[in-house]
Amino acid sequence: MSEETKALNFIEHIIEEDLANGLAKDKLRFRFPPEPNGYLHIGHTKAIGISFGLGETYNAPVNLRFDDTNPSKEEQEYVDAIKKDIAWLGYQWENELYSSDYFQKLYDWAIQMIKDGKAYVDSQTSEEIAEQKGTPTQVGKNSPYRDRSIEENLDLFTRMKAGEFPAGTHILRAKIDMESPNMLMRDPMMYRIMFEHHHRTGDDWCIYPMYDWTHGESDYIEQISHSLCSLEFKPHRDLYDWFKENVHVYAKDEFPMMPKQREFARLNLSYTIMSKRKLLRLVEDKFVSGWDDPRMPTISGLRRRGYTPNSIRQFIKKVGVAKRENVIDVSLLEFCIREDLNKSANRVMAVLDPIKVVITNYPEDKEEWLDAENNQEDATSGFRKVPFSREIYIEKDDFKEEAGSKYFRLKLGGEVRLKNAYIIKANSVVKDENGEITEIHCTYDEDTSKKVKGTLHWVSIKHAIEAEIREYDRLFMHESPDSDKDKDFMELLNPKSLTVKTAYLEPSLADVKVGEQFQFQRLGYFNVDNDSKAEKLVFNKTVGLRDSWEKIKPKPQNNQTQNKPQQQQQKRPALSVIQQLGKKYTNLPEEKQAKSKAEIQTLANDVAYDDLEPLFGTAVKKAGTRIATLIALKVLLKNGLERNETINEFIEKAKEDKNELLVAEASEI
RNA sequence: UGGCCCAUGGUGUAACUGGCAACACAUCUGUUUUUGGUACAGAAGAGUCUAGGUUCGAAACCUAGUGGGCCAACCA
Numbered sequence: 079m080s081e082e083t084k085a086l087n088f089i090e091h092i093i094e095e096d097l098a099n100g101l102a103k104d105k106l107r108f109r110f111p112p113e114p115n116g117y118l119h120i121g122h123t124k125a126i127g128i129s130f131g132l133g134e135t136y137n138a139p140v141n142l143r144f145d146d147t148n149p150s151k152e153e154q155e156y157v158d159a160i161k162k163d164i165a166w167l168g169y170q171w172e173n174e175l176y177s178s179d180y181f182q183k184l185y186d187w188a189i190q191m192i193k194d195g196k197a198y199v200d201s202q203t204s205e206e207i208a209e210q211k212g213t214p215t216q217v218g219k220n221s222p223y224r225d226r227s228i229e230e231n232l233d234l235f236t237r238m239k240a241g242e243f244p245a246g247t248h249i250l251r252a253k254i255d256m257e258s259p260n261m262l263m264r265d266p267m268m269y270r271i272m273f274e275h276h277h278r279t280g281d282d283w284c285i286y287p288m289y290d291w292t293h294g295e296s297d298y299i300e301q302i303s304h305s306l307c308s309l310e311f312k313p314h315r316d317l318y319d320w321f322k323e324n325v326h327v328y329a330k331d332e333f334p335m336m337p338k339q340r341e342f343a344r345l346n347l348s349y350t351i352m353s354k355r356k357l358l359r360l361v362e363d364k365f366v367s368g369w370d371d372p373r374m375p376t377i378s379g380l381r382r383r384g385y386t387p388n389s390i391r392q393f394i395k396k397v398g399v400a401k402r403e404n405v406i407d408v409s410l411l412e413f414c415i416r417e418d419l420n421k422s423a424n425r426v427m428a429v430l431d432p433i434k435v436v437i438t439n440y441p442e443d444k445e446e447w448l449d450a451e452n453n454q455e456d457a458t459s460g461f462r463k464v465p466f467s468r469e470i471y472i473e474k475d476d477f478k479e480e481a482g483s484k485y486f487r488l489k490l491g492g493e494v495r496l497k498n499a500y501i502i503k504a505n506s507v508v509k510d511e512n513g514e515i516t517e518i519h520c521t522y523d524e525d526t527s528k529k530v531k532g533t534l535h536w537v538s539i540k541h542a543i544e545a546e547i548r549e550y551d552r553l554f555m556h557e558s559p560d561s562d563k564d565k566d567f568m569e570l571l572n573p574k575s576l577t578v579k580t581a582y583l584e585p586s587l588a589d590v591k592v593g594e595q596f597q598f599q600r601l602g603y604f605n606v607d608n609d610s611k612a613e614k615l616v617f618n619k620t621v622g623l624r625d626s627w628e629k630i631k632p633k634p635q636n637n638q639t640q641n642k643p644q645q646q647q648q649k650r651p652a653l654s655v656i657q658q659l660g661k662k663y664t665n666l667p668e669e670k671q672a673k674s675k676a677e678i679q680t681l682a683n684d685v686a687y688d689d690l691e692p693l694f695g696t697a698v699k700k701a702g703t704r705i706a707t708l709i710a711l712k713v714l715l716k717n718g719l720e721r722n723e724t725i726n727e728f729i730e731k732a733k734e735d736k737n738e739l740l741v742a743e744a745s746e747i
Numbered sequence: 748u749g750g751c752c753c754a755u756g757g758u759g760u761a762a763c764u765g766g767c768a769a770c771a772c773a774u775c776u777g778u779u780u781u782u783g784g785u786a787c788a789g790a791a792g793a794g795u796c797u798a799g800g801u802u803c804g805a806a807a808c809c810u811a812g813u814g815g816g817c818c819a820a821c822c823a
Contacts, residue, residue: 085761085770094763113823148822204821213819215749249821259750261819270821289823312752313818343753343816396771398760400753403816407758410772420785455785486783495781526781533781600782627783629774
C-alpha cells in the first residue's frame, strides 16, 4: 500500500490491479487453510506470511480455516498445535473456521448440481474409475454410470448420505469432460463414503467432500477475495473456477464475490526437508526427539532452538514471492536470527571446551567481582558482576604453544586480554604423560589500558557452574535431500547433527528460565532448553556468531564441505572464462582490454576447436563474445589448426561487422 | 501422442504501461571495537537460457528451441 517506490511481488501487483479496476478495498479478504494432519514447518511460514502479511498491509481480515475433510488423518492435537504456532509468529486471524462448518451447505449445493445434471453417482470400483481416467497424455473414457437419470442420482446420493452403502461402493462426481487435457477436469470426485469419526462433526456424516469441491466453496462462502496457494495447485484452478461458477448461480445474492485463486512457488531450504511425511518418519524412527526437536524445520523445532518470531518473519520477507522454483540458502535464515538476537540477547561468558589457566602471580585466596556490560547494543541492559580468581578456564582453541602472527589468541610469550578483566601473558605449560597440555601458566597485569590484539572469554573455575550444551549441525549432508531420486533421504542424514557437551558458565546464569536467550561471548547465541532444570541446566545453541577466523585459519584436515566450492571453481573450463572475458571486452578501457586479450590467448591453449566452434554462431550484437572467440581462434590457428569453411565464414562475417574492434581483430588474420 | 507453469550475479527477489539491470544474503578489502561479533566504508560478481523477430530502443512483447517443474490418491 505504501506510495513510495514499491517493489511489489506479483500477487501484490494482482491485488493492486484489482483495486484499480474497482474492487473495493474493504472487500479484500484472505485465508490460511491448513489441514490439521501434522505440524507446521518453515515452508508453511511462507504461506502464512503471504496471506497474513497481506492482511496486515491492506488491513484486511484473514481467516484461519482448517481444511478438515478427511477425518481419517486429522486430529484435534494438530489443530491446537497449528493455532499455537501461528499465534506465536504474531499473527491474528479474524475467524477460526472449519471446512466442516460448511458440510450441510456443500451437501445442499451438491443436490442442486445433481438436479441440474452437473453431478452424478458413479458405482464402479476405484480401480475401474482410475483406469477410465486416462493419463496425462491419453484422454479418459466416460463412466457407464455417467448418464444415470437425475432421479436415480438423487436417490443414490441421499442414500449414500443416509449410510445405506458401505464405503467404496459409490461416489459423487462432477460431470465435466473426460477428454479434458487437464486430468482434474475429468469428472472429478466430489464425495466419498467414509464411516469415520470426525473431530468436529462426530458421526453426523458418513460422506465427506473432497478437497477441490470443499476448498473452493469454502473460499466462496467466506467471500475470500484472493485465495493464495502453492504452485502445485495451478492445475486445480480450472476446477476451482468451474465449481465456483456453477455454485454462483445458486447463491449469487448471498455470496456475490467470486474468489480468485493464485499460486506462488513454495519455499525450499537448503539442507532440509519439508515433506510432512518425511518429517514424520524422522520422528517415528526416533532419529530426532520429536516434532519439536531443535534440528527439525518445524515451527515448534525452531522455537525450541531459539529462533524468534521476528527473525522468522524477517526471513519470510527477505525470501520474496514468485513463481520460480527456488532453494533458499540457510545462511539467510541464520542472518535473520543473528540480526535479531544481536540486539536483544545479553552477553555472558561460557567455556565449552575448557583448558585450565593458572595465573601464577594472582594470590591463591583472592577473588574479585568485576563489572561486565550486558549488551553493548542495548544501552538499557546495564551491568553485572563476574568473579575472577587465580584459576580460570579458557577455550582449548584459544591457546597454542606456537602460532603465526595471524593468530590473535594466547600463545607462549604472548599477551591477550581477558574480557572484562586483565591482560595475561602465557609463560609455560604443564603436560601429562601423553603430551597433552593440562595447564597453562600465566602472569597477569593490572594495567588494562594496553593495546593487545586478542580478547578471550573465560570463567573462574571455582565459581563456574556446569551446564549441558546441545550443539546442532544440519540434519542432512545433501543440499536438497528431498530431490535426490537415487537415494532415500534417510541415507543422507548427518550422523553428527547433535553434539552434547558439558560447559562451564559464569555464575550469573545460575537461575535462568526456560526460553531465555543469551550470547555466549565469541561463541554464538544459546537459549535455555525445555529440558533445563535448576539442578541441571541445558542450553541449545541457536546459531553461531559469524566467524571470519574460521575461514582463514589453517585447517588440519580436509573438510569436505569447505573444499567443494573451490574444486568447482578450479574445474571451470577455459572456454567459459573466455566467454566471460568476452562479454565485458568491449566495455573495458584499452589497457584492461589488452590484459583480457592476453588472458584469453593463454586460456585458448586449453580449448579444443570442437568446443570453440559453437561460439561462431554467437548473436551479432554480442560483439565482445565474438571478439574473444576470434582471439581464441587465432591462437588455435597459430597452434596448427587448419582453416575450414566454417572458420572462414566466421572471419568474413566479423570483417563486415560495425564494431571496429571486431573488424580489427578479424583483419589481422 | 498431451496440457499447464517457470527461466535475471553463487542464492533469493526487483526493475510500474519497452529507456543505463537494483536490493538482500553469501564472498572479498579496509576502518572502528575489551567479542576474529556488531557497526561503518568499499570491492568483485549478471549484457537477463539459446536463436530468430517486432522496435530508434527488449530482461520485459512475439515465435521456435533448450532446460527445469507440475498434472493419472475414494489425500490436501
